[in-house]
Amino acid sequence: MSDSSQNLQLSLEFSDEQLLALCEAADVIACECPSYLVRLxxxxxxxxxxxxxxxxxxxxxxxxxxxxxxxxxxxxxxxxITILEFLEKENLLDNHNQLNLDRLSERSRKLALSKVLY
Known part of the structure; x- marks a missing residue:
């Protein structure tokens, strides 16, 4: 992972900007659960x-x-709470509740590609 990766500090008080960043990073056809939770x-x-x-x-x-x-x-x-638990369950948060947006995007791309390639 490069030094230019983006980390997003998360808490139960999600800001609108955090929600938008999360939604944009996870917005793929393979799984829209994060985006759906954010919209809700x-x-x-x-x-x-x-x-x-x-x-x-x-x-x-x-x-x-x-x-x-x-x-x-x-x-x-x-x-x-559900969004944070989902991100934890998917191993997308570190010990400081930071979400690496690049990692989430990469994971989402891999999921999408696996559906297309197999």
Missing amino acids: LHEVREFRRYTSECIERFPEDTETHNWLSNRASQVEMLLS
């Missing part, structure tokens, strides 16, 4: 933001929208 997490975050807007627009339903926001936060945490 993004959708849950968007829903949580939407519920916050609803609280402002519909103050009479604040209790319901707070409940929905709390539930969305729980789903967001579960998806974040």
Whole structure:
């Protein structure tokens, strides 16, 4: 691996930039699981933001929208944990929770090529 390889420090608080980098590095036909998980997490975050807007627009339903926001936060945490566990399970994280994006891309290319060549 060259010194120009990219590492991505991960935690349960995935930033939008981290999610995009992860999705781009893993986006292949062979397995779209990482990209799918990232899209789900993004959708849950968007829903949580939407519920916050609803609280402002519909103050009479604040209790319901707070409940929905709390539930969305729980789903967001579960998806974040699932993404980290998936990356660990696939041996793509080091001991410091760093994901090497080049390694993930290379792994994804190998998977795609193996499907085409065999």
